Amino acid sequence: xxxxxxxxxxxxxxxxxxxxxxxxxxxxxxxxxxxxxxxxxxxxxxxxxxxxxxxxxxxxxxxxxxxxxxxxxxxxxxxxxxxxxxxxxxxxxxxxxxxxxxxxxxxxxxxxxxxxxxxxxxxxxxxxxxxxxxxxxxxxxxxxxxxxxxxxxxxxxxxxxxxxxxxxxxxxxxxxxxxxxxxxxxxxxxxxxxxxxxxxxxxxxxxxxxxxxxxxxxxxxxxxxxxxxxxxxxxxxxxxxxxxxxxxxxxxxxxxxxxxxxxxxxxxxxxxxxxxxxxxxxxxxxxxxxxxxxxxxxxxxxxxxxxxxxxxxxxxxxxxxxxxxxxxxxxxxxxxxxx
Numbered sequence: 534x535x536x537x538x539x540x541x542x543x544x545x546x547x548x549x550x551x552x553x554x555x556x557x558x559x560x561x562x563x564x565x566x567x568x569x570x571x572x573x574x575x576x577x578x579x580x581x582x583x584x585x586x587x588x589x590x591x592x593x594x595x596x597x598x599x600x601x602x603x604x605x606x607x608x609x610x611x612x613x614x615x616x617x618x619x620x621x622x623x624x625x626x627x628x629x630x631x632x633x634x635x636x637x638x639x640x641x642x643x644x645x646x647x648x649x650x651x652x653x654x655x656x657x658x659x660x661x662x663x664x665x666x667x668x669x670x671x672x673x674x675x676x677x678x679x680x681x682x683x684x685x686x687x688x689x690x691x692x693x694x695x696x697x698x699x700x701x702x703x704x705x706x707x708x709x710x711x712x713x714x715x716x717x718x719x720x721x722x723x724x725x726x727x728x729x730x731x732x733x734x735x736x737x738x739x740x741x742x743x744x745x746x747x748x749x750x751x752x753x754x755x756x757x758x759x760x761x762x763x764x765x766x767x768x769x770x771x772x773x774x775x776x777x778x779x780x781x782x783x784x785x786x787x788x789x790x791x792x793x794x795x796x797x798x799x800x801x802x803x804x805x806x807x808x809x810x811x812x813x814x815x816x817x818x819x820x821x822x823x824x825x826x827x828x829x830x831x832x833x834x835x836x837x838x839x840x841x842x843x844x845x846x847x848x849x850x851x852x853x854x855x856x857x858x859x860x861x862x863x864x865x866x867x868x869x870x871x872x
Contacts, residue, residue: 729767
């Protein structure tokens with residue numbers, strides 16, 4: 534655009550305007566407005582992504598917990614419905630039979646069925662880890678479980694992937710239910726869970742090396758950040774017991790233990806249980822001061838001879854350490870497990 538022209542006139546004395554000169558003046562340009570810089574939201578957006586991911590992880594955790602609880606609730610609802618049905622039937626039957634003499638039939642001469650066989654597996658009074666494993670196997674009732682754990686060949690391993698120690702625990706728990714159904718008072722056996730306290734450091738007598746024992750006690754687990762020190766037979770059982778979601782660790786998952794080492798541990802486990810069930814439990818109980826001499830373990834609180842009272846067993850100094858007494862295992866240990 535051309536600059537504007539301004540005429541500047543000079544006036545003479547007579548007042549007549551005469552153009553004497555003209556001066557060209559350029560107009561000042563308008564100042565340009567600078568564009569504002571775009572705001573930087575990168576840090577805010579990064580925080581947003583971080584917060585969303587954390588919230589998403591929490592939602593995922595809650596969802597998994599909800600799914601687990603939902604499955605448990607569904608199973609509990611089935612049991613509740615069955616109990617309600619039994620209750621209603623009982624009320625109807627009692628109303629119909631009120632004032633009537635019970636009829637004697639041939640069925641009255643048939644031995645009553647063993648009701649414990651129809652009980653669900655979660656009726657067992659055993660460790661939660663064992664119950665979780667049995668629940669994962671979907672065993673219909675205790676009768677099926679009992680038939681399996683009393684008829685398996687030890688050379689083929691325990692059924693349902695159970696540890697041999699867990700099989701012994703389950704058998705004793707079912708035996709208590711059998712006694713309760715017969716009206717017998719279950720006898721307390723002080724050696725029932727004593728096997729869990731047996732120290733792994735003594736397993737060199739059952740065929741594993743000192744280096745194997747060091748690796749077990751260190752407790753390193755491949756692909757896991759948290760160690761699981763294995764110092765007792767109970768620790769070993771916990772290590773191999775499947776979790777609630779069915780995941781089962783193997784002995785070869787222990788850091789420093791290969792397939793050959795895992796085989797040595799499995800064979801030592803078989804030898805341990807053979808010795809334990811052949812009288813090793815009584816020997817260890819005597820060493821711990823729970824029983825005396827050659828007497829059987831009638832249980833604390835029993836009137837049977839040979840049982841040491843709690844004050845005698847523990848005393849003012851507490852229970853002796855497993856390493857305080859000399860341990861003399863049998864000269865040879867077989868591979869059969871006498872259940």
